Amino acid sequence: MYKILEKKEIAMRNTWYKVHAPHVAKKVKPGQFVIVRAFKNGERIPLTPVMWDRDEGWIVLIVFTRGKTTARMANELKPGDEILNIAGPLGNPAEMEKFGKILAIGAYTGIVEVYPIAKAWQELGNDVTTLHVTFEPMVVLKDELERAVGRHVVETVPIDPNLDFPTNMKNVTKRLVEKVREMLEKESYDLVFMVGPTGDQKAVFEVVKEFGVPMKADLHPIMVDGTGMCGACRVTVGGEVKFACIDGPEFDAYEIHWDELIARSGYYTDMEQRAMQEYMKLIEQALQGGEQ
C-alpha cells in the first residue's frame, strides 16, 4: 500500500500525485516506468515516475484523465489515501550518452515522460531543447522544464468547443508536425526523441526521416504485467518481435513497424468506452442520490 502524499489538478485533465513508494524511488532511472493498480477490482496501468526523492522515498506521477481507471483515480483518490500496488521500476532506462544537440518532444501529457529524460540528458552535457505541443489548458511542467533544459518551447492549440475531441486532436497533430518541421529547418539536431500518441509519433517520424536525423521513441503499447510474462505489449522492431516492457520502452523510430503498432493500440476501444460509460452512469446516479 502506497500513501498519496499530495494530489492536485495541475492542468485540465492532468492530476499530480506524489506517492510514497520507497522501493521504486530508490532505484528508478529516467525512462523507466511503474505498473499501478489503484483499486481492488482495478486494472494494472503503466505510468511514469516524473520526479523522485531517493532519501524521502517518494515518486511523482502525472496522470492524464483518459478513461475509467484514470478518471476513478482523479475522482476518488484523496491525499492520505493509499494506492494498492505500485510495481517497479520497470523497463530499460533511457540511454544516457552525450548525443549533442537533442530535440525532445512531448505531445499532451507525454511531456511528463520527457521531463526526467531531458533533464538527465541536459545534466550530462547535452544541449537539450524540449517541445511541448498540447491544448491550451493542458500545459504542464513549463517552469520545471525551463529550469531543467537549455530551451523549452510550448506550442498550444485552442480547444474548439464546436468540434469533438478526436477532431480537436487532429489540430494538435497538425501543429506538432508543422512545428517540428520548422525547428528542423532552422537548426540541425543530433537526436530527436518523442513521447506521445502513437499516431503522432509516426507523423513526427515521417518529418524527421526527411531530415535524416536519428530518432528514438518511447512506445506505449497495451500492457498487463509489465514484466515480460504475457507479450501484450509486443511490437515489431527491426523485423523482430520485441516486448516493450522488457526490451523497451525506448526504441529506434526507424526500426518500428508503426502501422501495426497503431492498429494494436485500438484493440479495446469499445470496451474502454463501455467501462467509462458505466462509470459515468454510476457517478450520475451518485449525484442524483445526493440531490434527493
Place this chain on the structure above:
Amino acid sequence: MAKPKLIKERVPTPERPVEERVKSFVEVNLGYDFASALKEAERCIQCPPEYAPCIKGCPVHINIPGFLKALRENADNPDEAVKNALRVIWNDNTLPAVTGRVCPQEDQCEAPCVMGKVGDPINIGKLERFVADYARERGIDQELLKEFIAETDGKGRVAVVGAGPAGLTCALELAKMGYKVTIFEALHEAGGVLMYGIPEFRLPKDILKTELEKLEKLGVEVKTNYIVGKTVTVEELLQEYDAVFIGTGAGTPKLLNIPGILLDRIYSANEFLTRVNLMKAYLFPEYDTPIAVGKKVIVIGAGNTAMDAARSALRLGAEVTIAYRRGREDMTARVEEIGHAEEEGVKFEFFLTPVEFIGDENGKVKAVKFEKMRPLEERDRRGKRKIVGTGEYVTIEADTVIIAIGLEPNKILVEASGFKANPDGTLIVDENLMTSIPGVFAGGDAIRGEATVILAMGDGKKAAKAIDEYIKDKKANA
C-alpha cells in the same frame, strides 16, 4: 489371517453437470465427503512406508499410506481423523488443497500404486484434497498450524524470489525449521501460476488465498510489487540475507515466428489467462480489465495451459477448437482435464501446424492457415513421435487465437545478476540446487523450463534442506 478383500473400483467424486458448469468459472469437481473418502481410503492395502511405491512417486514424498491410515483409524470421529491425516501430509507438503487439485497424479503417486495393477489406483489426489478442504471448512487447519510454528531466534534469514509453487514451498519449509523468510514477488498477488495461470474452475482462488494465509501465520513476509533484478538485485539480497532461493519460474511465452503474429485478438495463453484469472476480466465491467473474445476461438497447443485457455474461452461464450501439431496420444495435458474439455464441447484438430495468421482489413485475425502434419515412427528426446509436414494446407476461420505452445524463463533476473544459465534461460544448479552464485539456490521452472507444480514444490523442499545445511555450515565456520 484372512486375505484382505480388494475393492477394485475407485469411489467416484461428483462433478458439476456440463450444461451448468460451462456457464461459469465455479469448480467442476466437487470432491469427496467424509463417508466416501473413508470408503476410498479403505481400498488402500497399506504398503509399508519404506516400500510404498506411491510415496516414491510423489515428488515431495508424502507418507500416503500414513495419512490414509490416520483417516481410517478414527472412522467415527471425522474431525480427529482429518486432523491426524493433515498432520501427516503437512510434514511433507504444506499446500495439499492445491496439489490435490492440480497434480498429474496419473503420472506420479497414482501411477505406481499397487492397486492400479488389479483395478483402479487409489484416488490419492482427491483424498489429499478432501483432507485439506474438510480441515479448512472446519477450522481444523488453524488449530494444527500452531504445532508447526517454530522459534525463529537466530537461525538465519532467507530471501525467496517468486511466490509460485517452488518459492512458496521453500519458504514454508524454511519457516517450519525456524528461519525468518521474506518472499519477493513481482505481481500484486502471491501464488505465481496458481494465481494467474490455473483457472478458478480447477483451483478456486478463495481456496488458494486461504492456503496462502499459512505464510503469514508461519511468520513468512511477502513483499509484492518487487521485481528482483529491477527493484532490488540478487547482490543486494545477499548482503541482507544468509541465503537466497530463486523460484522465478518460466513465465515468458513462446510465440510463433510466423506472419500475422501481431494481429488483433491473438493472445499468448499467459496474457489471456492472466486477464481472466488474476484480473478477473470475465467479470468486466465489474472488474476493470477487459478481454476480447470472439465467437470462434482457436487454441494452439495441447498442454495443460492450452486446456485451461480453451475451457476459459468456452466459458466466455465462444466455440473453441484446439489445434495440435501431433496426435491425440501425444497430448501433454492431464487426462482428467482433456476429458473435461471434451465433455464441455472443446473440439480437437490433430496434426496441424500453424504457418500464417490471416487478418481482415482492420488488422483483426480472421483465419489461421495450417500445414497438415504426419507422424513418423521415430521418437524425440521426450518420447514423442516426430512429425513432418505433408505440404498440404488447410485454413480454419477464427476471430480469436490463443497461443499455448510453451514458456521459457524470464530474462530480467538472469541478465541483471550474471547467473550461469543454459541457452534456453534455465539456471544451472549443482546437486544441492545451488546456482553459480554461492548462497543462491534455485528450483522449479527456473531450472527445469516449463514443468509441473509438484516438481517445483519438490525442488522448493529440497532447496530448503540444502539452504538449512548451507547456513548451518556457514555459521559453524564463522
